[in-house]
Amino acid sequence: MPSVSKKYRKKLDKIHALLSALSFVEKHNTDLTAWAVLALQDDKKRETKARSGSLAKGATIRDILDYCRECGTGYAENTRESLRKHSVKYLVHAGMLISNPDDPSRPTNSAKTNYILHPEFHAILQSKGANNKALIEKWLKHSKQSKPLEWRRDKSLTVEFNGTKLTIHPSKHNLLEKYAIDIFLPALCGKYDVLYFSDTDDKSLHVNKRLDSFLEAKFDVHKKIPDIVVYAERKHVLFFIEAVASSGEIDYLRKAEIDRTFPMQKGIQRRYVSMFLNRKDFRKFSDSIAQGTEAWIVEKPPHVIDISPL
Known part of the structure; x- marks a missing residue:
């Protein structure tokens, strides 16, 4: 193990303690992992392989090393793979790092792959x-909620909203819808009213009578309505959510179709969501996802990606 000066040992030990407090995998809570975290905090201007201007704004494995x-x-060149496989990989999995923030569609094996610290x-x-303690508790609570929900094809799922409990x-596909109701919507808009909720076996499982006030014409089960339609009255926001299991993302044609079905209304913001596991x-x-929409990704911790032009 390379020697570390007292100056850096104190910083590394502090990171080790924090990772343990956040229930990070102890086997991978190594000095190399702590160095990765320390490197990604460095906001000094410098040339990087990621061309980000600083390590904090994006660093490749080479930049970190x-x-x-x-x-x-004095880490050797062959340390690069250990850094990637046994440190960075697990930090990303734990939600502590974000890979390719500049281009989420970039393959992870690309030479341009880079990482930043998750803002939280x-x-x-x-x-x-006290603030540190509160943020740690919040992280742990969020992480617990974000663990993949277990389900089997012979065991039903349940979802609850607005005093209604449904078996789906x-x-x-339905698991994604459950995540939208249980995790994303409460975090993004607080109180909300579910106007429409479909099931793979029943497209009209829940139809709120208020839905018609937003439609171009009265509800028809044959209309191509998004999987979930939600109205957050306090924020004046209408959510159109498509759960993408194998297809069904909101591309340009789908967005235009939604706009025809749900005409624009003055004073009401619209959020178009393609949701992924x-x-x-x-x-x-x-x-293929349309600009001006967003993607919700359940992967721990859950996060939102705006699909916007540069």
Whole structure:
């Protein structure tokens, strides 16, 4: 193990303690992992392989290893694969790092693959005292909620909203809808009214009488309505959510179709959502998702990607 100066040992030990507090996999809570976290906090201007301007804005595996060497670690060239496979990979899986923030559709094996700290994890690293404790508790609570829900094809799923409890068919598609109701919507808009909720076995499982006030014409089961339609009255936002299990992302044609079915209304913001279980699924459709929409990815921790032009 490379020698570490007292200056850096104190910083590394602090990161080790935090990772343990956040229930990071102890086997991979190594100095190399701590160095990766430390490197990605560095916001000094520098040339990087990621062309980001600083490590904090995006660093490749090579950038992180170069930083370690600058700090006197003397890590050998073959450490690069260990850094990738046994440290960075697990930090990404834990939701502490975000891979390819500049291009989420980029394959992870690309030479351009780079990483940044997740904003919430970065906030914990920067916090102190009572605020630090509160942020850690929030992270742990969120992580627990974000663990993949277990389901089997012979075991039904249930979803609850607005005082209604529904039993839905166990499928990947419906599991995504459950995540939307249980995790994303409460976090993004607080109180909301579910106007429409479909099931793979029953397209009209839940139809709120208020739905007609947003439609171009009265509800018809044959209309191509998004999987979930939600209205957040306090925020004046209408959500159109499509759960993408194998197809069904909101591309340009689908967005136009939704706009014809739900005419624009003054004072009401619209959010078009394509929802995915993980980044792998998202990458399959990222090129076809319409600009001006967003993607919700359940992968721990859950996050939202705006699909916008540069």
